[in-house]
Amino acid sequence: MSEMSSLRGIRANLRYDLPASLVVFLVALPLSLGIAIASDAPVMAGLIAAVVGGVVAGLIGGSPLQVSGPAAGLTVVVAELVANFGWKITCFITVAAGLLQILFGLSKKAGAALAIAPVVVHAMLAGIGITIALQQIHVLLGGESGSTAWENVTQLPANLMDIDWPSAVIGGLVIVMMLTWTMLPVSVRKVPGPLVAIVVATALTVILGLNIERISLDGNFFEAIALPELPTGNWGAVVMGIITVALIASVESLLSAVAVDKMHTGPRSDFNREMLGQGSANITSGLLGGLPVTGVIVRSTTNVATGAKTRASAVLHGVWVLVFAALLTGLVEQIPTAALAGLLVVIGIQLVKLAHMKTALKTGDLWVYAVTVTSVVFLNLLEGVAIGLALAIALVVWRVVRAEITSEPFGTEGSRQWLIRARGSLSFLSLPKLNKALTAVPEAAHVTLELDVDFLDHAATEAIEDWKWAHEATGGSVLVLERGKARLDHAREAPPRRHTTGIIGLTPWRSRRNNGDAPCAATPPSLQSIMGGVSEYHRDHADVLRAATSDVTHSQDPDxxxxxxxxxxxxxxxxxxxxxxxxxxxxxxxxxxxxxxxxxxxxxxxxxxxxxxxxxxxxxxxxxxxxxxxxxxxxxxxxxxxxxxxxxxxxxxxxxxxxxxxxxxxxxxxxxxxxxxxxxxxxxxxxxxxxxxxxxxxxxxxxxxxxxxxxxxxxxxxxxxxxxxxxxxxxxxxxxxxxxxx
The missing domain is CATH 3.40.1050.10 (Carbonic anhydrase)
Known part of the structure; x- marks a missing residue:
């Protein structure tokens, strides 16, 4: 009975998965070819990766509706690896990166890869997009791209003066069709825009008999399959390449899986299993001579939007790519390189998202975004990401450890009363600012020191106590009001930790008794809980409530x-x-x-x-x-x-x-x-x-x-x-x- 119900379930889902797989195949085909060209890899390497990504990652991976294949996010890395080591050693690096991904999955810590700040990932993708666009615009104009972004920028004026017009028109046509496709009726947009653009551009060149450069294949799909080669030296750079491919492929796959989960109500992604699937796909792709594989958000979004229900859609899309690559390679050789260049320019532009810039501006991370993008474009991907991460970490540390410290006189003139306020986190990093505020107080002044802090280390505690002792020795007085959860006496009892303030009314008295907190011993036992609570309220919450009651102090207007x-x-x-x-x-x-x-x-x-x-x-x-x-x-x-x-x-x-x-x-x-x-x-x-x-x-x-x-x-x-x-x-x-x- 269970087998019969399972078969019925497969048949029921197949009516959704089969048409979805065909649409995803039509999207994946031109993208796979374009990414292979942008990576300076053999054209067939893109199709091999598409087949393996669909079948292997689709069967093993932990994100049921995610579709994997060659991704634009790795084009810059792969192009650099091919330039430094050659194609077959790059395939070895892909295999080794896959093994590393499998270790990520087996360690059950795959989710840790998502700890990279999103602003850095978004900036990395934007930098890759700009790099791709700068490279391919030269191909579109009929020239050749430079080896660096700076060369591509400086050579652009010369190429604009010497345009190959047939190539430029065909590439421009693809760009226009891609950018305007979303404006067409929904019934028309059911056919993938990239496929239509490439087919129309190819058909025009054939009909008009244009003498234009086209894709060149070295043999058919199966002849392109080749084993990788072992490096003969420079192992340090090889290991760095392996780590780079593994990390970027893992982060991109996991981020894509998270995004796909938000688009449907089916089973959630198993990140550890997804790493096993991605690692297996990269091992297989590298062994067969294919590009590195990642989860791809464009194909995955298409898969969900067209109604896929199970992983069968992703697997079938890989089968359709295999059928096409094995039987119809002659059609691929009719595609103009300028058409794929136009496609890649649009892909590159679409990796730079205005929404990400707006988010970075709102969250105060725009500098991290801008520096990371610039570094990725004009240095290299690894250095750009490292710089971006370092800047993001520095920004987080600055935000977490900074403290707001003020020191000012108050009361009537000549009263010699001073108020020092410290809010936030007090640590040794705050000592210069703290000492400046403390030393601003004149001798013999009467000081109220208000500490509303959630973190207080021994260095800050010692600085406050030393200053208090010295100030009182000169005839002054110091009243310390500890309103935050972190207290001076905590620093002497245990290593410093962050203390958070709970919601008023959600900390029962019994928990305070269990933690050993107690009110004054002079309080009658029958009143100890309530008076202890009042004491804590005055210390921790009165100022918060005072702000909330400021507009209802004289009258009420309840709802x-x-x-x-x-x-x-x-x-x-x-x-x-x-x-x-x-x-x-x-x-x-x-x-x-x-x-x-x-x-x-x-x-x-x-x-x-x-x-x-x-x-x-x-x-x-x-x-x-x-x-x-x-x-x-x-x-x-x-x-x-x-x-x-x-x-x-x-x-x-x-x-x-x-x-x-x-x-x-x-x-x-x-x-x-x-x-x-x-x-x-x-x-x-x-x-x-x-x-x-x-x-x-x-x-x-x-x-x-x-x-x-x-x-x-x-x-x-x-x-x-x-x-x-x-x-x-x-x-x-x-x-x-x-x-x-x-």
């Missing part, structure tokens, strides 16, 4: 009345991401709304004030899981016994509705909630009914001036659900209740 349970585990401001002045909160046992005739008017008074005086726009009733009041009702609490029993009497209608299979309770049961939580959901729905009968709430809701909303907080999952008269769903989504819980 909602929030009626919820008194349970200590439910935190209204946390679960609604609200702040001071947003919620007018009413809490009681069981989040109950007493009906008409009740002697308890506390909820009614709050409703009247919030709606009539403040003008809230909504009233929210929020229940929660594992509610003690609901447990008591299910256990048969005596509602005539004492004040608690009398109060729980307001929940009797909720219990009755639950036992009569209320729709909200039924939906909660289908969603997997336990019985006590089903009752809690029904209770929220019934309290909403009580609110609609309220003489203040009802008319306002009917007129559209007020909304009544029900919420339910599930403590185990920390998720908030919306409750209606008929169901329950994850708040803020349209998901059905039965799909909500894990």
């Amino acid at each position: 909602s009345l929030f009626l919820t349970c008194a349970d200590s585990r439910l935190m209204p401001n946390i679960i609604t991401a609200s702040g001071p002045g947003d919620l007018f909160t009413v809490r009681n046992v069981g989040n109950l709304v007493p009906g008409e005739g009740s002697t308890d008017t506390s909820v009614a008074a709050a409703l009247e004030f919030a709606i009539g005086e403040i003008g809230v726009s909504s009233v929210v009733v929020c229940g929660h899981s594992s509610c003690g009041a609901m447990k008591a009702m299910l256990a048969g609490a005596d509602t005539s016994d004492g004040k608690i029993g009398s109060w729980l009497g307001h929940a009797i209608p909720s219990l009755a509705a639950f036992r009569l299979d209320h729709p909200a309770g039924r939906a909660a049961a289908e969603a997997g909630f336990p019985e006590v939580d089903q009752l809690a959901v029904v209770n929220v729905a019934k309290q909403m009914e009580n609110l609609m009968r309220d003489p203040v709430v009802g008319p306002a809701a009917t007129d559209g001036r007020l909304r009544v909303v029900g919420l339910f907080f599930d403590i185990p999952t920390a998720q908030v659900f919306e409750v209606t008269a008929t169901g329950v769903r994850l708040a803020g989504t349209d998901a059905r209740a039965e799909s909500l819980l894990p």
